Amino acid sequence: xxxIAAKLLAVLALLPGAPALAQQQxxxxxxxxxxxxxxxxxxxxxxxxxxxxxxxxxxxxxxCPDLPEVTGPAFGAAIVQCKAIGWRIRVxxxxxxxxxSMGMAAARPAAYGRAAAPVVxxxxxxxxxxxxxxxxxxxxxxxSRQMIADEDGAAGDLIRVRNDSKSDPVLAxxxxxxIVRVPGFKEY
Numbered sequence: 001x002x003x004i005a006a007k008l009l010a011v012l013a014l015l016p017g018a019p020a021l022a023q024q025q026x027x028x029x030x031x032x033x034x035x036x037x038x039x040x041x042x043x044x045x046x047x048x049x050x051x052x053x054x055x056x057x058x059x060x061x062x063x064c065p066d067l068p069e070v071t072g073p074a075f076g077a078a079i080v081q082c083k084a085i086g087w088r089i090r091v092x093x094x095x096x097x098x099x100x101s102m103g104m105a106a107a108r109p110a111a112y113g114r115a116a117a118p119v120v121x122x123x124x125x126x127x128x129x130x131x132x133x134x135x136x137x138x139x140x141x142x143x144s145r146q147m148i149a150d151e152d153g154a155a156g157d158l159i160r161v162r163n164d165s166k167s168d169p170v171l172a173x174x175x176x177x178x179i180v181r182v183p184g185f186k187e188y
Contacts, residue, residue, distance in 0.1 A: 026062070026063060027060050027061060027062070027063055028059075028061040028062065028063050028064055028068070028082070029063075030054070030055045030056075030057060030059065030061075032068075033055045033068060033080055033089075033091075034051065034054050034055055036067075036068060036070045036080065037051050037055075037070055037078045037080060037091050038050060038051065039070075040070040040071075040072070040078060041072065041073055041078055041093060043094070046094065047094065048094050048095065048096030049073070049093060049094060049096045050093065050094055051078070051091050051092070051093060051094070052091075052092045052093065052094055053092075055080075055089070055091060059089070061082070061087050061089070062082075062085050062087065064082035064084060064085055064087075065082075065084050065085070066082065066083070066084050068080050068081060068082045069081050069082075069083065072093070073093050075158065075171070076092060076093055076095075077090045077091055077092050077093055078090075078091045078093060079091075122154030122155060122156070122157070123154055123155075124152045124153065124154050125153070125154060125155060125174065125176070125177045126149050126152065126153045126159065126174055126177070126178070126180070127149065127152050128149055128150060128151050128152055129148065129149065130148070130149045130178070131146060131147070131148060131149075131178070132146075132147050132148070132149050132161055132172075132178055132179065132180050133145070133146060133147075133178060133179050133180070134146075134147045134161055134170065134172055134180055134181075134182065135175070135179060135180070135181050135182070136181065136182040145163070147161040147162060147163055147170070147172075147180070148161060148162055148163075148164070149161050149180075150162060150169055153174040153180075154174060155174055155175070155176065156173065156174060157173070157174050158171050158172070158173050158174075158183065159171070159172060159173075159174060159180065160172075161180055170182070171183065
């Protein structure tokens, strides 16, 4: 039985186009990944909220037997993963992901002859270099620490803050003027 299978594979390898077919089956189609990311985030490559660039063509990801799962946008990127095989890649997104994530719903009415909803800009309440209070905790406890904002942010935005210029940044969500919260702690 094994000899017959080996002979059949040898004959198939001699057919025209067989090497290309074998190549396609071994590696994931990166164009398909680009399309999946663009459909998920609602913006094309290079557009606000869309991927910064196509998936790197040097990647040789094993072909996913299922449809790869795309999640995000989260922290400025979309995550593409194949759970069956275990690979996962991060696709950076253009700034403006907030507008583009609503862009699918907002773009549809315009495509059907109705005006799209105007994009509302949030007021920046924390500016780069401002001192902020970093708060973490829940119903039973609260811990806070004085930090410095590394970037501007409006209420609800995730920004980087750090203890001093030499320390590593921490992501925090802007709550109100001068107060940021570590994401992941539930507010009670």
